[in-house]
Amino acid sequence: MTTAPWRDRALPASARVDDLLSRMSLKEKTAQLYGVWVGAGTDGDGVAPHQDQMNADYEWEELITHGLGQLTRPFGTAPVEAAAGARSLAAAQRTIAAASRFGIPAMAHEECLAGFTAWGATAYPVPLAWGASFDPALVEEMARSIGRDLRTVGVHQGLAPVLDVVRDARWGRVEETIGEDPYLVGTIGAAYVRGLESAGIVATLKHFAGYASSAGARNLAPVRAGVREFGDVTLPPFEMALREGGARSVMAAYNETDGVPATADARLLTELLRETWGFTGTVVSDYFGVDFLRTLHRVAAGSAEAAHAALAAGVDVELPTLDCYGDPLLTAVQEGRIPEELVDRAARRVLLQKCELGLLDEDWQPEVPESVDLDSAENRALARRLAEQSVVLLADPDGTLPLSPDARIAVVGPRATDPLAMLGCYSFPSHVGVQHPEIPMGVDIPTVLDALRAELPDAKVTFAEGCGVDTPDTAGFEEAVARATEADVCVAVLGDRSGLFGRGTSGEGCDVADLQLPGVQGELLDALLATGVPVVLVLLTGRPYALGRWHDRLAATVQAFFPGEEGGPALAGVLSGRVNPSGRLPVSVPRGPGGQPWTYLQPPLGLAGDVSSLDPTPLYPFGHGRSYTTFAWEDFTDGTDIATDGSLDLALTVRNTGDRAGTEVVQLYLHDPVASVTRPDIRLVGYHRLDLDPGEAARVTFRFHADLSSFTDTRGRRIVEPGDLELRVGASSTDVRHTARLRLTGDTRVLDGTRRLRCEVTAQLPSS
Known part of the structure; x- marks a missing residue:
């Protein structure tokens, strides 16, 4: 052989x-x-x-x-x-x-x-x-x-x-x-x-x-x-x-x-x-x-x-x-x-x-490393960067955040002190480790409470659990309310416990009938808000939950989707202001817990209207996220007519008008006013993360190709159809800053397997 x-x-x-x-x-x-x-x-x-x-x-x-x-x-x-x-x-x-x-x-x-x-x-x-x-x-x-x-x-x-x-x-x-x-x-x-x-x-x-x-x-x-x-x-x-x-x-x-x-x-x-x-x-x-x-x-x-x-x-x-x-x-x-x-x-x-893979080679031999570090400092740094970039500031209407470094802070909630609150169901500790409680977790996972105390050493931080993740027991409400009443601000850390096949509130086989917060966490939040103390809601979840019941009473709302082992320090950094939040919603946050299924990719009949008493409009839309700084979107170049196999460049200047460095996520959406089949009212076709220092500006250019407007026609073919289009540049799917109107000209194109799949984006700092 x-x-x-x-x-x-x-x-x-x-x-x-x-x-x-x-x-x-x-x-x-x-x-x-x-x-x-x-x-x-x-x-x-x-x-x-x-x-x-x-x-x-x-x-x-x-x-x-x-x-x-x-x-x-x-x-x-x-x-x-x-x-x-x-x-x-x-x-x-x-x-x-x-x-x-x-x-x-x-x-x-x-x-x-x-x-x-x-x-x-x-x-x-x-x-x-x-x-x-x-x-x-x-x-x-x-x-x-x-x-x-x-x-x-x-x-x-x-x-x-x-x-x-x-x-x-x-x-x-x-x-x-x-x-x-x-x-x-x-x-x-x-x-x-x-x-x-x-x-x-x-x-x-x-x-x-x-x-x-x-x-x-x-x-x-x-x-x-x-x-x-x-x-x-x-x-x-x-x-x-x-x-x-x-x-x-x-x-x-x-x-x-x-x-x-x-x-x-x-x-x-x-x-x-x-x-x-x-x-x-x-x-x-x-x-x-x-x-x-x-x-x-x-x-x-x-x-x-x-x-x-x-x-x-x-x-x-x-x-x-x-x-x-x-x-x-x-x-x-x-x-x-x-x-x-x-x-x-x-x-x-x-x-x-x-x-x-070399497995048929005669000289194949398995490599056996002398030592292995699967949680190196480099890995943890990557995990921290991604966690920080993924935290979404949903709302901060009165500037409650960042927290004052010497504030009296009551941390309340069942997700504040559990390391597993950071992890999804396919992480080893949640997937396998829970079956071996006698074995250490294997990685260091700071909790939100520990991370916040380390982040704000001069603050007076107290804690009460309040309730479990999905249990009906409200006996802990009294202590939680007492801690909140003593504080300048209450940080309510609520959310999911990820697991498998009904052993969690999120994860494989952990499906739910509606999008209410699990257990009595919603009632705990009501009790905290009733104190009159400003409440900052921090969510550690595997899905979006309906927040319409509380959003106009909350001092601020922060969303993290199981941010991993460095999620605690990342969240603490956002709360303290060390990290300027830059995450954007990859899923819409609903106003009410029912009315599902619904995503932002809706044709006109899927949107709110006077033919139904049920309004599916989300509380926070796809692409939404706030920052601690402000941005101006200037000098937009309008569209022009292109052929059904053509492309065009759209450009604008984004300027950081605040007093601290921050990240804007510029998003490009497509709206097709009239098509041969119903189309989503708006859908994402391009985006770009842009890091800017105070006063700094950059010119962002989207190269849009007509292939990105393609869809499946009544015969099951993917086509590019001539007609009017709108390209909308926005900070979310509903926060549109500029609109370019254009027309695709020529014949309908039937696409083969070589169509353009992405919008190329470049960003350039203006020359001095």
Whole structure:
């Protein structure tokens, strides 16, 4: 085997893999199509629904004699010290390689949604906070750091980013998304992919596709999205992350759309993904997703039929462990019920990826680092920067913030003293650590209370919890009110506890019926406001909550979406004024808790009107956020007519007119007055973060291409349609500062797979 062509690095990867496949038995080929989850539990409170169905009926030593496609979460299943885990993984890989004829190791994959989901690894802000930053460059830098940590310990593939666009904020996994706008999700998501892939890690886009559009905001519920919603809202972030990010893997979603499960949808996984978009990487199932064709969707009579449906649709790898792609697939192929060509197609894609990663090379050896620091000072600095940039100042009508350095401050609320208040459900402490209370958390996570005391050492800071996150007990209200009454200002720290499958108020499987604050936190806020003491509301949440009941009585409102291990100091910095807030809302904040689903991407019939008594207008719109300084938007250049394949430049000068440095986020929106199908009244097509010192100005130029106005027509084609357009430059989706009116001229264009996906933006300081 050592002189076989498939070992020859001088040959093209395709030639090497073709030679290897010709030598492999059917069982050796199918062995490349599944993973094994060593050490995962199948019962108890900590396992996911259906995890008890995991197939554990195999002998490890016998199994690996045929090879192995994937090792599932060697670091993310139980607490393991990083260096010890790296040594253990390397030893397992040597064993796998030595056991089979061809000496090919497995690919190891891990979750990395908000950092490497491993004990002791940096817990970064969740993706909703990435969206709030409006900073793709910083997200790319974070992803590159995550990728380096993964590579250091021997991991090859990361199951991130999530590119689902929020359609209903009641859905529990909102915290895992980047926001409610496909352009924001696509640009931030593509940046994450670039960072992860630049470190040599295979990025996996999820969940493809439609998962966040579930009926009733229920996890894993049916999706009833139409062709145009799917084409214009759901799919663009995936296309951008593939074309601009270079992702090498895609995860098929759990959901079914119009009766067809994504895992069995050849139109989605083969025709669109591969034939139209030109994707050449691997498609992996979401965990247990292949077997769900049998157990949940009931479109397959047995495990072999589920394997056939998934393979035929284009799912190459069954995760997390062998079930349908194991013996059921092998037997069905041997009996002629499943064509072996489907196995060959999937195995070829898997082996091509292994070849790219060097896993087919004769001199392959697992790297074993002597020491590993997964929470380095550099990582923490990145986590702090992103946390600071993601905090959104929703309101400060009377200038209560920043807090006085010697103020009497009552900190109240159930999120003020819990480190887990900073973390989403896919951080290791929340995802796995809660099942091991005897093990230290692994990373230092300052709480809001501790961080505020450190930030304002001359202030007199007292604390009362007031209530739990989601319990009905109001016994603590009396002490909380007493502390507030004694203070100059009360900082109410409220929000979510992230968890899994009903064990939290936010997170996977933690869906809610409405957008009221959990438990009795709303009643606690009422009691604090009744004291007459100024109340600053600080929210640590995984979704937006309705704030209309209190907004005109609050002294200030600060929103943070699970800002990670450095979130406490970041929030304290905003409250003290050390940090000038620059986050912008990636999701609308509703006025009332009902009336869902609603996002800002509404056609005219979705907006407020006199035909309904229900007004869905948000309290704080998409893109909204305040600063401690002020900006002037000047010298706007108007639009002009362009062809349906043309472009134009729009420019304006933004000046910091305040007395301190600050960041403005300049946003470009498209309004299509008349189209052949209904269009969102306004949607984001460009943005730019602009850091300016006091008195400093910069000229911002947006290069808008007509392709950015494209949409899905009545025949399912993506077109650019001639006619009038408005380009609106604003500080949010409703705070429009300038409008350019233009006309697209010429014929309707039907777009192929080469359309422009983004608006190029430049910023230049005026010459002196």
